[in-house]
Amino acid sequence: MRIDLLSIFPDFFTTPLDEGIIRRARQARIIDIGIHNIRDYAEDRHQMTDDRPYGGGEGMVMKPEPLSACLRAVPRHGKRCRVILLSPRGVPFSQEQAQRYAGYGQLILICGRYEGVDERFTERFVDEECSIGDYVLSGGELAALVVTDAVCRLLPGALGCADSAERDSFSRSLLKHHQYTRPPVFEDMAVPADLLSGDHAAVARHRFVESVRLTLERRPDLLSGLSLSKDERKLLKENGLLCRIEQAVPARQAGHRA
Numbered sequence: 001m002r003i004d005l006l007s008i009f010p011d012f013f014t015t016p017l018d019e020g021i022i023r024r025a026r027q028a029r030i031i032d033i034g035i036h037n038i039r040d041y042a043e044d045r046h047q048m049t050d051d052r053p054y055g056g057g058e059g060m061v062m063k064p065e066p067l068s069a070c071l072r073a074v075p076r077h078g079k080r081c082r083v084i085l086l087s088p089r090g091v092p093f094s095q096e097q098a099q100r101y102a103g104y105g106q107l108i109l110i111c112g113r114y115e116g117v118d119e120r121f122t123e124r125f126v127d128e129e130c131s132i133g134d135y136v137l138s139g140g141e142l143a144a145l146v147v148t149d150a151v152c153r154l155l156p157g158a159l160g161c162a163d164s165a166e167r168d169s170f171s172r173s174l175l176k177h178h179q180y181t182r183p184p185v186f187e188d189m190a191v192p193a194d195l196l197s198g199d200h201a202a203v204a205r206h207r208f209v210e211s212v213r214l215t216l217e218r219r220p221d222l223l224s225g226l227s228l229s230k231d232e233r234k235l236l237k238e239n240g241l242l243c244r245i246e247q248a249v250p251a252r253q254a255g256h257r258a
């Protein structure tokens with residue numbers, strides 16, 4: 001996959017995209033990242049990328065010409081390309097959106113700044129707007145990094161075998177279970193016995209039950225997307241969790257899987 005980031009602060013990206021999983025994925029050519037400075041495409045001598053809003057009001061608006069010139073200069077890698085503007089007005093980003101984005105061959109992420117982007121640019125060139133949450137950041141750069149990281153983890157081969165995107169929180173409408181490492185007893189707290197048992201099935205059962213318990217406590221809203229097998233339903237019933245799920249999720253929404 002190819003990801004192109006368009007910003008007036010290209011230095012923003014250097015360290016975050018040169019560490020950890022993204023660095024490894026770039027080295028392995030699983031992901032190819034291009035960073036483009038919108039200011040390089042400003043036509044006037046002061047390299048202005050923003051201007052006052054028509055109609056008055058606070059702040060500055062990003063001019064359409066440098067943005068469109070920068071976007072046109074980005075090499076296209078095939079047809080499966082999506083142009084995404086990061087903006088608090090966008091569709092909320094989620095694991096599902098990350099999965100959809102990971103299916104494209106190229107993402108072009110445009111980082112808005114100031115009070116917004118001239119709407120004519122958005123109308124003509126942007127496929128969709130994406131928000132990473134109901135809060136306002138100083139610009140789209142942090143949001144573009146969030147999207148890049150979440151998408152990169154989903155690309156085949158990006159995670160080592162020790163990690164797994166499938167076990168991540170949200171990949172199955174559940175939060176991830178708690179994790180423990182050595183020592184087996186820390187202060188007066190012991191690691192749950194099932195995890196020390198060496199019995200893979202017992203470990204899997206324990207983790208599943210704990211995932212459900214945690215999701216019920218913290219994010220019961222997620223459970224409406226959960227579908228359960230017969231065995232899982234039995235296990236949750238034994239642990240007194242099935243009725244709690246049914247209370248949290250109206251019957252019509254609760255998923256059943258044969």
Ligand code: ADE
Nearest residue numbers: 086087088131132137143
């Ligand atoms: N730019 C400013 N705030 C943002 C947000 N919440 N999501 C995406 N882009 C943004």
